[in-house]
Amino acid sequence: MSDLKGKRKEYLSVKDLQKVLDSCKLHLSQVDEVWPNIYIGNVAVAQNKTALQKLGITHVLNAAHSKRGSIGNQSFYGNGFVYCGIPADDSTHFDLDVYFQPAADFIHKALKAPDGKVLVHCIMGMSRSSTLVLAYLMIYHHLTLKRALQKLIEKRAIYPNRNFLALLLDLDLQLTRKKKTCQIL
Secondary structure: OOOHHHHHOOOOOOHHHHHHHHHHOOOOOEEEEEEEEEEEEEHHHHOOHHHHHHHOOOOOEEEEOOOOOOOOHHHHHHOOOOOOOOOOOOOOOOOOOHHHHHHHHHHHHHOOOOOOOOEEEEOOOOOHHHHHHHHHHHHHHHOOHHHHHHHHHHHOOOOOOOHHHHHHHHHHHHHHHHHHHHHOO
């Protein structure tokens, strides 16, 4: 029986992920660089074009597009920034997973641009924005969800809601299966 235990795949639950998030000792700030040239921030910093220019931000991914208090579109940002808006709700029923790939592609493209730096934001910079950055790290950097969470909480206080954590667990499983399928072929 003990031989099987060592070979068994570790299956995580939302509760396990919340324990990882609870281990974060950082205080929430307006904006933090969480990965080279990827920043997560709140709506206040996202609407301060001077602050964005000082940070060298070239791309803005708004995970709370058209939500109350979240002004933002390409005309607001003008030619100084490339804008992408995702009209996500921070709720227990919103299917944010349909935006995982498009958001990851936007971030990836932003980072490939000359001097590309991307701000991913929502209202607080804790749930929607961090979920999209986690999906990016999983899709483009092949990090497991747990590893991606550990990396982000070293840099920022984040807390994706339970629904988003469950969607990320599904993505983690899909990517793990895909990796195994590719190894077989």
